[in-house]
Amino acid sequence: MKLRFFVIFLLLASLCSLWSKEVAVQGGGIRIMQLMRNQNAIKRYPDALPSLLKMMNEQTFARFDTDPLFISSLTDERLLENPILYVNCDDQPNLEFPQEEREALRRYMEQGGFVYLDAGIKASFLGSDLGHSYAAWEERPEVKELFAQVIPEKTFIPLPRNHDLFRTFFKGLPKNEYLKIEENQKRLPDTVLKFVEQEKWPQGTYSFVGMKVKGRLACVASPICAMGWGKDEFGSWIPPISFRIRESAENFDQNLKLASFAGGTFEVTREDGLKDVIYSEQGRRPLWVQEPNGRWRIFKYYSGEEISNYAHAFYSRLGMNVFLYALLN
Amino acid sequence: MKKITLLIFLFFGCAQCLVFGQVPPSPSPLDPGLSLGKPAADSEESNATAEAPSEPSRSTQSQTIMRAGKDLRHAEVGRRVGAAKLLGKYPGIQANLLLIIALDDKSPLVRRASMVSLAEQASNGYLLYDKSLIEKIYSKLGDSDVEVRRGVATMIPQLVRGLRGGVVYRPVQAGMRADLVLLTQKAFLDPDAIVRQNVLKYHLYLGVPLPVSVLEKLLADQDLGVLLTALGRIYSNASQVSIVNKIEDLSKHSDRGIRLKVVSVARDANRFHVRYRSILRGMTKDKDPEVTSMAAVELARFGEKIPAEVIERIKNYLLGVEGMSSQVTTILYSISAMGKDAIQVYQALTEHSSSQIRKVAWQRYFNLSSGVNKPDLWMPALEDRDKGVRGVVLMSLRGRSLDMTQADMQKIVESRFPDVRIFAGQLLLTSKKELVEEFGFDLLIDEDTVVRSTTIRAMASRKVPGWVNVMKRSLLDDDYVIQRAAMDGLLSDRAEGVQALKKFVSENPRNRISSMAISQLLARGIQP
Incomplete structure (x- = not known):
């Protein structure tokens, strides 16, 4: 309950900034938590989340702190102070949590927290090959096992293509203008564009599964998307994507x-x-x-520049939609 | 003629590949006795699915490639496209040769599929080392179809590796055909932005020079990707006035990323022409505070004095950011180059809402201000809500001899943060005796064990009046950490302390600290 009030407060604060853009924002944006169970482990996409949060600040009226708050345990007291928890499942040594952390996670979701499990979907054939995003339509087995212990009475359900999450802010696939390329330039090879528009990411959607708690979507899992969020200091996308x-x-x-x-x-x-x-x-x-x-x-x-640029544009729009959905719902 | 050479390669390629082991041993690919439906000689390589009774037997790799080769000559475009796609799955000289031949297909769909398959082979680690074959692929940089040209341009790094001959490196251009050099130079200005960008990105690999006149045109390109790449390629011509003029024009470009790149380029090209520094000066008036900050920071690194109004803008910009990002981090650390001018910026940032920024700001503010003996300067840091922020300042203060006033000490002792009160306990080691006497007992009853144990150790070290009694009582504490600190304190004084400890041991033989105390006394040659 406490967290829900906190979310509403943050939302109002965020919306207030909509009307006072000229007033210098003295920091204080919404802080996204990122779980890193082993704080010394190498993060696969260190620029990803900060870049995405910066993009949201630039392209929307929401105000996020571009510096994620790293927590190493779900019993961290700061969990209940922040409404959104981001977990890159591939960055964790495993997804086996002790009882108290599982209980904390359940409490968090019940009290209004939102959990985004990036790489929470991973097709079996990918094995240990990280960084491959494949549209499977069920959560990875470790996630299934974990949530069977966290909220045994609930299961993950595929999000329909018309779910609000996919159109919270951005709708459809990126066009040339968004990609900042000339109007007549071919944004993708013909066969690729056709597949992307009709099957891979129709209307800017992707394979997501979600879990509702108390009637609210409290957790979503997707194939890895973070590799599509990073930008360098000049605004070029990193790393290349095929x-x-x-x-x-x-x-x-x-x-x-x-x-x-x-x-x-x-x-x-x-x-x-x-x-x-x-x-x-x-x-x-x-x-x-x-x-x-x-x-x-x-x-x-x-592979190639146009492929990578398009993929990045898609993943970042999708990522922004997820976080904005989490904030607004 | 070239086609005939390729066909000869194709028909003799199989023998070659057996020698180099690039394709698994198999019967002759040209053996007409083998048909697709017939069980293959190497069927044991097939997977479990293939062995299932419901599934027909699969052909061998050579048979599959041969079949695809035939399909590549089929009248129907769809059949040829399918064959080209399939051949990408079989790394080896045979498949590659067929795909290279298909690059001359009249249908762009077939040529595209062939390029994609050749790229797939290369990305799977199968690189070509035969120069004539590589040149054949590279010549498609002049193809009429944009997707084919893009494919070639993207593949340049892999083609170059092949041209260099694996581990034996030699200049590529030396052996590059004159027509291909011309083709490359033409491709710098290809109608497609992706081709332009790739050729520009990789021209150094190829050893093909970029003429100044072409660079000038590319520095006026409409595509941001091309422009960013071109900016990174100016250095061999950076002293040319026309290029300096272009960079100056770009310093006012509408895209912030381009302007940030100009800052970086002007910094690096500074040694080639004096005007690069004036471009940087001009950019300190940029409408975007991030660009302003980066330009000012680079000028400060050159030793230039930054005007007060620019420093004010940097300060306001940093105060307005929502948290650390790579750019903010760069600026935050780099403003140290402004020397004393940076102090006011860091001081202002100590009140930023981002704890990460406050942390860096306090660290820098403390160091630049030589703040050790200025408690007024760092006392606010000890009230910061973030432990990490307090931690950086406490780390700088620990072990130093500080001249603390009673009022400051009072604040530290009464802090709501245990880490600060622990610091208070540590301060007793170096504070004036009257401060130890005044605040020592307050800290001894602290709720935090570490605060208490730190204080006990400090009191033992300073030997304040009544310290032995404090240690004796602490030996009876419920907390082992406290008992241990008291024991260590008593052991440090042979005259009074050891006697008190011996007495405690004899009176409390069953106390959990007693066995440890006995062993410690014995280790010092004292009979308990």
């Missing part, structure tokens, strides 16, 4: 079924609940996929 695209071609349903292959297969849950079968060889990126409708498609990998 795309994995499913492509079809004539005869693939036959050819891929019979083509040489010496790896293993992995099942990944789709948005419709059915399973894709991913064909992957050890030490290499996945080769192709057999979809439940019998269609076979090949994975193609695209």
Whole structure:
């Protein structure tokens, strides 16, 4: 309850700044907490969250402290003083928490806190390969196990594509103007753009699962998005990102079924609940996929400035939508 | 003619790859006896799925590549595209040769798919080292299709590695065909911004010079990515007046990132032309305080005096930021270069809402002001709500001999923060005796164990009147940490302390500290 009042207070404070932009903001923005269970561990994307928070300050009227508050334990007393907790699951040594931390997490969610589990979705075939974002539609097993102990009566449910979270502030996919490129410039290769618009990120959405507590979305998990948030001091995106695209071609349903292959297969849950079968060889990126409708498609990998810029623009818009949703709901 | 050479490569490539082990051993790819439906000789390589009875047997790698090779010559574009996509999955000279041939396909869709597959092979670690093949791929930088050109431009680093011949490095340009050098120079001004940016980014790898006239045009490019890259490529021409003029123009660019890059470029190019410094001076009047701050900081590093109004702007900017970011961190640390002028900025920032900023500000303010014996200066830091902020100041003060007034000492002793009261206990070690007598007993009844134990150790060290009694009573404390501190205190004085400890041990043999005390006494050659 206390936290809920605190959230409302922060929200009002944030909205007040909307009307007083000319008045120098003497700091004091909303502080996002970031869990780092091992404070000495290397953060995979150290520029990510500060850059995203700065972008929100620049592009919206919300005011965030660009310096995340790192906590190493969920029993940290500051947990209940701040409404949003960000966890990059790949940055944690494991997701096994002692009883008191699990109870603290439950209390936090029940009292109005919002938890964002980045990399809380991770397709099994990725193994220890971090930094790959793949649209699976269920939380990773460690997350499932943890929340079965935290809130056993609840489960994660996929967020529908029309969920408010995906349109809190930004709607749809980035266009040339947002990307700061010339109007007639090709923002992506044709096949990539088509796949992105129709399947990968339709209307600027992505594979998210969420858990409601007391009727409120209190926790969301997504494939890793933080790699798309970082900017250097001149405003260039860091680090470079590549795309994995499913492509079809004539005869693939036959050819891929019979083509040489010496790896293993992995099942990944789709948005419709059915399973894709991913064909992957050890030490290499996945080769192709057999979809439940019998269609076979090949994975193609695209890299380059335009790919990276587009991916960053998408992930940062999505990230901003998540934090703003958390703030407003 | 070149195509014929490639075909010869293709047909003899298999033998080569067996020698170099780039493709797993397999029957001859040209063996017509093997069909796709027939169980393959190396089927044990197939995975569990492939062995499932419901699934047809898979072909060998060589068979798959051969089949794709045939499809690449198919009349239907879709079939050719599919083949080109599939070949990206089989790293090796055979697949690469087929893909390189397909780069000449009349359909841009096939050429695109081939480029993507070649890039996939390279990113999977399969690099080409044959110069003629690399030149063939690179020549597609002049392709009519923008996606193909983008693909080539993105692949330049991998192509260069191949051209350099692995571990044996040699200049690339020396062996680059004249027509390819011309092609590269033309690509600097390609209609597509991504191609321009990539060629500009990698031209040094290729050893292709960037003419001044081209650089001038690129420094006026409409694309921000090209512009940022071009700014990073001015150094070999930085002394040219036309380039200095361009940099000056860009110092007023509408994009803040570009202007920040200009600050960095003007700093680094300062040795090439005197006007770079005046550009920096001009930028201290920039409308964006971040740009102003960065420009001022660079000038201060050159030893220039920064005008008071600029310092005021930097101060206001830093007071207004919402927290630390990489840029803020850079500015925050760099304003030290302003010397005494920086003191007022740091002082103002000690009241910033961000604890991280306050921490740095206090640290710098304390050091620049030589603040050790100026309690008025650092006392407010001990009232900071953030432990980290208090910590940096306390760390600078610990172990120093401080001339504390009674009023200051009172404030520290009555602090609501245990770390500050612990510091008060530590201060008793070096304070005037009257302060120890006045505040020592207040600290002895502190709720925090560490405060009490620190005070006990300090009182034992200073041997204030009645200290032995304090130690004797502390030996009966419930807290082992306190007992231990009292024991150590008594052990430090052979005349009174040890006697008191011996007496305690004999009167309280079952006390939990007694066994430790006995062993300590024995270690000092004293019979308890």
